[in-house]
Amino acid sequence: MSRVNPILNTDSYKLGHFLQYPPGVQAVSAYITTRGTSVMPEIVFFGLQIFLKDYLSQPVTAADIDEAEEVAALHGQPFDKAGWQHILSKHGGFLPLSIEALPEGMVVRRGLPLVQVVNTDPACFWLPGYVETALLRAVWYPSTVASALRHVKRTLMPFLEKSCDDPEELMPTRLAEYGARGATSLEQAGIGGAANLLLFENTDTLAAVMCTRRYYGAKMAGFSMPASEHTTMIAWGQEREAQSFAHMIDQFGDYPAYSVVSDSYDIHHALSELWGKLLQPRVRAKPGLLIVRPDSGDPIDTPVQAVSQLAYHFGTRLNGKGYKVLDDKVRVLQADGVSLRDITMILGRLEGMGFSAENISFGIGASQLQKVSRDTYSFTMKGSAIQDGDGSWRDMSRRPVNMHEKLPRAGRQAVVEEEAELVAIRREELGGRQNFLQPVWENGRLLKEWSFDEVRARARQRHRLYG
Structure with a gap:
C-alpha cells in the first residue's frame, strides 16, 4: 500500500x-x-x-x-x-x-x-x-479470521472423516475464498485472504496470494481454476445456453479443473438435459474436471439435488467407506451465500443419502473476512x-x-x-x-x-x- x-x-x-x-x-x-x-x-x-x-x-x-x-x-x-x-x-x-x-x-x-x-x-x-x-x-x-476458519475446518472434518477415503488431503480444497470484492480495502482482502490460506488452499483473491508471497516468501499459497460468471454466460442468451457451456468445455477442458455457473435460467434443465445428456460426451472427452455451480435457489436443497442429478446421469462409484462418489469427470461447487449451518445441513443430507462429502465443495465471500x-x-x-x-x-x-x-x-x-x-x-x-x-x-x-x-x-x- x-x-x-x-x-x-x-x-x-x-x-x-x-x-x-x-x-x-x-x-x-x-x-x-x-x-x-x-x-x-x-x-x-x-x-x-x-x-x-x-x-x-x-x-x-x-x-x-x-x-x-x-x-x-x-x-x-x-x-x-x-x-x-x-x-x-x-x-x-x-x-x-x-x-x-x-x-x-x-x-x-x-x-x-x-x-x-x-x-x-x-x-x-x-x-x-x-x-x-x-x-x-x-x-x-x-x-481472528484464521481462528474462525479453523473452527469451520473442525466443524467440517467429521463429515469428511466419516464419508471420504482421505479426509486430510481433501480438507484444504473444501472451501474456496472469494471475498475480495466485499472487503473494505485491498489490504483487508490480502490480509484476511492470507489468513484463510492457512487452513484452505482454494482462492480467487489475488491480494491474498500476493500477501503470502511478499511477507512470507510463499511462491504460491493458493490455487484457482478457470471459472465463468453469470455475465459471461448470459451474454450468449438463453437460446444459446448449450453453446455457452460447450464453449467453456472447449476453452478450459484441458485444464485440471474448470467451473461453470449453471443456474442462469433453469438449473434443473441444465443439469439433466445439458450436462447430463447433450454435453456429457464432450465433458468425458476432455481430461479436465467439470465443476458445476448451482448458485441460486434454495441454498440447501439445490446443491443436494445437483449432486443427485449428476449421479443419475454420470454414475457413481463406492469408496472405501461405502459412500457414493460421483464419476471423476464431475463435481459440484456451492458458492452463493452459504453459511456454516447451511454447509453442515448440506453435508448431513448428502451423507444420509449415501453420498460422500467429496462430491461437493463450498465458496465463501466476505462474510469470513467481515463478520469479525x-x-x-x-x-x-x-x-x-x-x-x-x-x-x-x-x-x-x-x-x-x-x-x-x-x-x-x-x-x-x-x-x-x-x-x-x-x-x-x-x-x-x-x-x-x-x-x-x-x-x-x-x-x-x-x-x-x-x-x-x-x-x-x-x-x-x-x-x-x-x-
Whole structure:
C-alpha cells in the first residue's frame, strides 16, 4: 500500500501520553492477549510479520515529523517533536522497540500472551503504549479470521472423516475464498485472504496470494481454476445456453479443473438435459474436471439435488467407506451465500443419502473476512510492567471492577510448556526453560522470519501442544 506517516498511525489521544507518565520512567513493557472463554477457546496467532515488514520497517523522516506537528496542532493535541527528532537522529528513524512473539501459526488457548513489546531507549518510554493501536490491529484481525476458519475446518472434518477415503488431503480444497470484492480495502482482502490460506488452499483473491508471497516468501499459497460468471454466460442468451457451456468445455477442458455457473435460467434443465445428456460426451472427452455451480435457489436443497442429478446421469462409484462418489469427470461447487449451518445441513443430507462429502465443495465471500471484530476473541494490549529510574521493574495493573472480572496478568511475561500445555509465567520465573515468546524485532531489524509453509503447518496441526 502507499506509505503512511508512522507517527500518525495511532489514536489521537496517544499524542499527549508522553506528558502523562511519572518522572523517572525508563521503560514500559506491554503484551497482547485474548480475554474470556467461549465455545471457541483456542486462537490461531497470525499476521504480525506483515506489520513488521510493511509498517515498522518504514523509518520516520523529517517530513513525517513536520506533518505530524502540523496535524497535532490543528487537531487539538500536544506533540513530542523533541522525542521524534531524537528517534530520527539517534536511531535513523526506526522505532527503538524490542518485540517478542509466539511462533506464527501456533494454536493456543485464550489468555496467553501472544506478543510482548518494550522500548530499548529510556528516552522513549512512552513508545510501547504509542504503538498499541497499530500493533493490536495488526494482530487481532488476521488472527481472528484464521481462528474462525479453523473452527469451520473442525466443524467440517467429521463429515469428511466419516464419508471420504482421505479426509486430510481433501480438507484444504473444501472451501474456496472469494471475498475480495466485499472487503473494505485491498489490504483487508490480502490480509484476511492470507489468513484463510492457512487452513484452505482454494482462492480467487489475488491480494491474498500476493500477501503470502511478499511477507512470507510463499511462491504460491493458493490455487484457482478457470471459472465463468453469470455475465459471461448470459451474454450468449438463453437460446444459446448449450453453446455457452460447450464453449467453456472447449476453452478450459484441458485444464485440471474448470467451473461453470449453471443456474442462469433453469438449473434443473441444465443439469439433466445439458450436462447430463447433450454435453456429457464432450465433458468425458476432455481430461479436465467439470465443476458445476448451482448458485441460486434454495441454498440447501439445490446443491443436494445437483449432486443427485449428476449421479443419475454420470454414475457413481463406492469408496472405501461405502459412500457414493460421483464419476471423476464431475463435481459440484456451492458458492452463493452459504453459511456454516447451511454447509453442515448440506453435508448431513448428502451423507444420509449415501453420498460422500467429496462430491461437493463450498465458496465463501466476505462474510469470513467481515463478520469479525476485536471482540470476537476479546483481543487486548495492556501495559503490564514499568521500569523505574533505578532500573527495577514493578508490576502495572488496575483494580478489578468486581470480583468476577479477570484482568490480564501483571509483570513481564514468558510462555513455557508445562505438561504438554503452554502456560504464561512471570519472566523472572523462567529459569532455564524455553520461552516460546521469541525475539522477532529490535530497533528496525527483523530477527526472525517465518515462511508461510512453517506458519501453515502449525495452524493445521490437529492435536495439542500446538493445535
